[in-house]
Amino acid sequence: MSATRKRPRSLLKTSPSSSDSLISFCKALKQTKSILLSCHILPEGDCIGSLRAMQSLLQRLGKKTLVVAEDYFPKRLTSCLNSKHWERYDDVKGSGIKFDALLVTDCPTLERIGKVRQLVKPETVIFNLDHHVSNNRFGHHNYILPKASATGEVVMDVFKYFKMKLTQEEAKNIYIAIATDTGSFRYSSTTARTHQLVSELINTGIDIESINDEINSNYSMNKIHLYSHLLNKIQTDKHEKIAWVAMTRDDVKRFGAEYEDSEGFIDFLKYIHNVKICFFASELPDQDAIRISFRSRGKYDVNSIATHFKGGGHRKSSGCLFEGGITLKESVDRVLERIRKDIDL
Ligand SMILES: [Mn+2]
Structure with missing residues (x-):
């Protein structure tokens, strides 16, 4: 958004900087008949909420839709998001699913959808809807807004293009996408536009107290x-x-917990007074790999790390x-070394 703009933008308008790609994105979307929707591995609120809202929009446009993901639907989100009609790649591979397009939400690269890539054929038209600054525009049609706090915001532009009034269910899905990706509107990615868009969601009559309970009190x-x-x-x-913590499978x-129970723990590291950079290192449950999640405060950039x-x-x-072949401790040491080398703390 331009800092010099005097009047607030009409709430009905979409983000002007990307309106050209929005038009071509939506026109191409209209041409499709059947669409496979997918999102990243270890799915969370933004990718699923965005995906569900887009699925609903596509169905209202008369398209056939199917959701296929590599992972299970996360248990912690079953109380707030629709976990039905969620196929896992391993369960549907080889069943001859046919579709002419793929829509991917919240993924900076196509690799992030994991095994679902194996369903993509050379003739599949790929739609890429995202807000990651690192998005590599892997789609035939890309609508990427790096200034958006969540892919949920990006999805709202698509609804506006089609002049479709949001149903409460769609508004709820988008609200969950934005609320989870902004840490309940606390992160600096939250903008005035985020709040304007969320006010439109609340105006549909959704009950944000119960939604926030479903998101957080579980x-x-x-x-x-x-x-x-x-x-x-x-x-x-x-x-x-x-600050960091390293979590083993043990x-x-x-x-008696599950891997996804650790989601959100990284916030505690950020609560420590004066901490500028924090990371959560964990052994993944069913593959020989270590996942590192980073957060930073103020001017510090963890995307580069x-x-x-x-x-x-x-x-x-x-x-x-x-x-493969790296221990939790070794990965923590490599990350610490890189932070010290790269960032002037
Ligand atoms: Mn996101």
């Missing part, structure tokens, strides 16, 4: 016990500017994966 006691254990494992550098198992390790994301929130 901790199992196993998760609480895992959190309490992880709180004790937090480490910092001597100036307490870098940490998860001993409390993640990109160095072939990951990506946003300036203040990013991630990467170390695959």
Whole structure:
């Protein structure tokens, strides 16, 4: 958004900087008949909320839709998002699914949809809807808004293009996408436009108290016990500017928790006074890989750190994966070394 603009933009208008690509994106979308929708591995609120809202829009336009993802639908989101009609790649591969287009939400690269790529044929028209600054425009049609706080915001532009009034269900899906990706509107990615768009969502009559309860108040006691254990494992550098925690598979198992119960724990690292950069390192449950999630505060850029390790994301929130033959400790050491080398703290 331009800092010099005097009048607030009409709420009905879409983001002007990308309106050309929005028009061609939507025109091409209109041409399709059957669309496969997919999102990234380890799916979360933004990719699923955006995907569900887009699925509803496409169905209203008379398209045939199917959702296929590599992973299971995350249990923690079953109370707020529709977990039905969610096919896993391993269950449908070889069943001869036919579609003429693929729509991907919230993925900076096509690799992020994992095994679902194997369903994509040379003739499949790929639609890429996202807000990651690192998005590599892998689609035939790309509508990317790096200034949007969430892909949910980007999805709203598509609804506006088609002049479709949001149903409460669609508004709820988009609200969850934005609320989860902005840490309930606390992160600096939250803009005046975010709040304007969310006011439109609230105007549909959705009950944000109950939605926020569904998003946030869903901790199992196993998760609480895992959190309490992880709180004790937090480490910092001597100036307490870098904080991290390293979670093993055993940490998860001993409390009867599941991997996804650790989602959100990284916020505790960010709550530490003075911490500028923090990261959460974890052994993935069913593959020989270490996942690192980064967060930063103020001017510090963790996208560059993640990109160095072939990951990506946003300036203040990013991630990467170390695959095969590396221990949790080695990966933590490599990350710490890179942070110290790259960032002047
Ligand atoms: Mn997102």
